[in-house]
Amino acid sequence: MKTCAILCAAGKGTRFGGNTPKQFLFLKNKMIIEYSLEVFEKSHFIDGIVLLVPQGFEDIARYLKDKFSKVIFWDYGGNERADTVKRGLEILKGECDIVAIHDSARPFITLELLEKLIADVETHFAVAPGILANDTVKFVVDGHIQNTLPRSNICLIQTPQVFKFDLIYRGYEMFKNELFTDDLQYVERLGIKPKIIENSRINFKITTKEDLLIAEAIVEKGYW
Ligand SMILES: Nc1ccn([C@@H]2O[C@H](COP(=O)(O)OP(=O)(O)OP(=O)(O)O)[C@@H](O)[C@H]2O)c(=O)n1
Numbered sequence: 443m444k445t446c447a448i449l450c451a452a453g454k455g456t457r458f459g460g461n462t463p464k465q466f467l468f469l470k471n472k473m474i475i476e477y478s479l480e481v482f483e484k485s486h487f488i489d490g491i492v493l494l495v496p497q498g499f500e501d502i503a504r505y506l507k508d509k510f511s512k513v514i515f516w517d518y519g520g521n522e523r524a525d526t527v528k529r530g531l532e533i534l535k536g537e538c539d540i541v542a543i544h545d546s547a548r549p550f551i552t553l554e555l556l557e558k559l560i561a562d563v564e565t566h567f568a569v570a571p572g573i574l575a576n577d578t579v580k581f582v583v584d585g586h587i588q589n590t591l592p593r594s595n596i597c598l599i600q601t602p603q604v605f606k607f608d609l610i611y612r613g614y615e616m617f618k619n620e621l622f623t624d625d626l627q628y629v630e631r632l633g634i635k636p637k638i639i640e641n642s643r644i645n646f647k648i649t650t651k652e653d654l655l656i657a658e659a660i661v662e663k664g665y666w
């Protein structure tokens with residue numbers, strides 16, 4: 443079984459702001475993207491990584507390809523995350539049986555999580571980490587609560603999302619005009635019920651400057 447990873451690093455970080463996309467900012471002594479790249483590089487289950495970057499960041503892509511031996515290919519991503527993933531899937535077509543798709547803006551993944559996801563994909567076809575809601579969850583429209591959702595059924599989804607390659611490829615082909623916000627939706631629409639592995643909140647996505655402050659505190663305190 444050959445397993446590859448698609449590392450999505452082609453976002454512009456509009457909500458974060460600034461000229462450098464957040465995944466290329468330094469967190470202590472290395473770029474945010476390098477934290478998860480190190481985990482993919484270290485896993486004996488990962489055979490190759492495809493890296494997708496925005497136009498103008500070729501030097502960083504070349505630097506990462508030289509530094510991490512498992513980065514087999516880099517290319518430009520698309521306008522939306524789904525376009526970036528599509529490009530990664532085209533590059534990997536015929537090259538692997540399993541694919542792990544990850545946000546480079548989520549630095550704090552563990553080897554244990556990655557390998558558990560890959561082990562579980564054999565029987566479940568699509569597997570992802572998620573966290574259960576700790577707070578009461580409301581459905582809100584125009585600033586007014588409509589109703590309260592059953593929080594035991596609410597899960598906030600993270601990445602890496604791991605798939606049998608042919609399945610996610612088929613999902614992206616079938617729903618090529620959709621721009622779903624995560625990859626699971628492409629296989630959910632095929633009638634698959636992906637498996638969730640409950641994970642740590644530490645695997646949050648750095649979306650805003652506030653998230654970077656939390657990430658800095660985690661690293662500074664030696665928690666990572
Ligand atoms: N066209 C895109 C958009 C996003 N991403 C990646 O997908 C992940 C999703 O995180 P998100 O916070 O949505 O990133 P951005 O799109 O960069 O942020 P924003 O929506 O604020 O512009 C990030 O690692 C980002 O680099 C990507 O590869 N290609």
Ligand SMILES: C[C@](O)(CO)[C@H](O)COP(=O)(O)O
Nearest residue numbers: 523545599600601623624647
């Ligand atoms: C894929 C994802 O990380 C799942 O939580 C998330 O949807 C990506 O972020 P975006 O803000 O939707 O682009």
